Amino acid sequence: MTHGTQPLLISMERRYAATMSGGLWRPRDDALLAAVAGVFVLAQLVLVRPTLGLGWDEVVYVSQVGTEAPAAFFSAPRARGVSLLAWPVASWSASTTLLRVYLAVLSGLGLYLALRAWRGLFPARVLAGAGALFITLWVTLFYGPQAMPNLWVAFGALLCVGCFLRARRNRFDRGALWGVLAGAALMAWMRPTDAVWVTLPLLVTVVVVRHWRLGAALVVGLVAGGIEWVIEAFVSYGGLRERLNEASRIQGDLGWNLAVDDQLRSLVGSTLCRPCNGEMPNPVVYAWWFVLPLLAAYGLAVAYRAGRTTRTLIPLACAATAAFPYLFMIGYAAPRFLLPAYALLALVVADALLHLITAPNGRPRPVVAALIAIGLAGHLAVQYAVLDRTVERSTGSREDWARSAAELHRLGVRPPCLLTGHEAIPVAYYTGCDSGATGGHNANTTTADILRAARGIPVGALTTPGGTPPRYARSWKLHRLDGLEVRIAPAPGAGGRA
Numbered sequence: 001m002t003h004g005t006q007p008l009l010i011s012m013e014r015r016y017a018a019t020m021s022g023g024l025w026r027p028r029d030d031a032l033l034a035a036v037a038g039v040f041v042l043a044q045l046v047l048v049r050p051t052l053g054l055g056w057d058e059v060v061y062v063s064q065v066g067t068e069a070p071a072a073f074f075s076a077p078r079a080r081g082v083s084l085l086a087w088p089v090a091s092w093s094a095s096t097t098l099l100r101v102y103l104a105v106l107s108g109l110g111l112y113l114a115l116r117a118w119r120g121l122f123p124a125r126v127l128a129g130a131g132a133l134f135i136t137l138w139v140t141l142f143y144g145p146q147a148m149p150n151l152w153v154a155f156g157a158l159l160c161v162g163c164f165l166r167a168r169r170n171r172f173d174r175g176a177l178w179g180v181l182a183g184a185a186l187m188a189w190m191r192p193t194d195a196v197w198v199t200l201p202l203l204v205t206v207v208v209v210r211h212w213r214l215g216a217a218l219v220v221g222l223v224a225g226g227i228e229w230v231i232e233a234f235v236s237y238g239g240l241r242e243r244l245n246e247a248s249r250i251q252g253d254l255g256w257n258l259a260v261d262d263q264l265r266s267l268v269g270s271t272l273c274r275p276c277n278g279e280m281p282n283p284v285v286y287a288w289w290f291v292l293p294l295l296a297a298y299g300l301a302v303a304y305r306a307g308r309t310t311r312t313l314i315p316l317a318c319a320a321t322a323a324f325p326y327l328f329m330i331g332y333a334a335p336r337f338l339l340p341a342y343a344l345l346a347l348v349v350a351d352a353l354l355h356l357i358t359a360p361n362g363r364p365r366p367v368v369a370a371l372i373a374i375g376l377a378g379h380l381a382v383q384y385a386v387l388d389r390t391v392e393r394s395t396g397s398r399e400d401w402a403r404s405a406a407e408l409h410r411l412g413v414r415p416p417c418l419l420t421g422h423e424a425i426p427v428a429y430y431t432g433c434d435s436g437a438t439g440g441h442n443a444n445t446t447t448a449d450i451l452r453a454a455r456g457i458p459v460g461a462l463t464t465p466g467g468t469p470p471r472y473a474r475s476w477k478l479h480r481l482d483g484l485e486v487r488i489a490p491a492p493g494a495g496g497r498a
Helices: 005-019 027-047 056-063 081-090 096-116 124-135 138-143 150-169 174-190 192-209 212-236 240-250 260-266 283-306 310-328 335-356 366-410 424-431 447-454
Strands: 418-421 434-436 459-463 477-480 485-488
Touching (some): 081 096, 081 174, 096 124, 124 138, 124 335, 138 335, 150 174, 150 192, 150 310, 174 192, 174 212, 260 283, 418 447, 424 434
Parallel strands (some): 418 434, 418 459
Antiparallel strands (some): 459 485, 477 485
């Protein structure tokens, strides 16, 4: 390269960087983000069946506010945010379809607002591209219409980090300060511990730049979203430390534990990989997982050359801290755990891809664009295949619970009633019963309480086929359900005793 051409290339690079700086926000930019959000809603309703029954974790969250069955045991790691999110529908309707449609529309709105928080930081086409990358992951689509917290932590992370960067750039942007507060509160409302991990780089930045108003907005948001969880810790667990210890125990005693391979195994469509000791899936399933950090690193290099490092480095740092506990501190995996990290990485990856297909003079690079389009098409095909298989498998398990519930009704187990044992929480919900366990992560009763209940209401002990029932239920009459066995306590006055 000659000394005469170098200034020209630098000038072209700077002009390109100027086009990538966000610029003036126009109505058509809003329309572009709204279109991505609309596609997200439509894809959920088409690809994830609105009739899909509630999953195990959903049963716990929805039963806290629903009318279908008594509230299931609420363990230490959980927070009440999802229950309150489902409350507007679940409090008066038992229709799963209505709940699915409501959550799909709400998640579309959440995506739109979360992406719009980044206006002025990246151009609309980068934000739209980031949204498109994020919503085409099978895990994003699968959990969009579900009453689960992780996607909403992702939306909160996007909102909080985007508004944080805007407020840091313009100290008089009050709307951005409120956005930081709202995003932090949403994350803490859904999963307080995740909120802390996501915001660690932001808290460090506040101290370094001494932007105390911004720090106050962030801390107030975290407190506002997590205060109920903390109060409940003192009321029900004996203190915050005790609840954190109990949550750690339920999650397998958090500590140094390499779970990267577990996450790779779960990408094949496992909604929960515990224990995660199966074979690795075909590399085509997880190839995108290794491309993601490479593109993120390239995006950071692009941002550094363009003089806009901060707006790229901070979301990358937040993505790293959000992913850290689920990659290195837990002994199992679920793809949804990494949704906040994926959402933040999508912005940097979209920026990198746009830079790859655009020359410094602003002209497109058709060959590079064609290669990237082919790669994305293959990625979409894999994501759709995994999503279809996951929906099919999830539908099957939930239909099994519904059939078991129908058979229990035929056997006379109707509300008020109590079920214990294997898969008692979801089967009890579908049956309309209360659920109880004397041991394990969901222990909430005793043998004496179960036997006392059997004197007045139908009680059943569930096991796997051929499984060993609890001692108190060995004399109860055995019935075979769809993939389960149940022993039902003798009815009072029926010639037996519970």
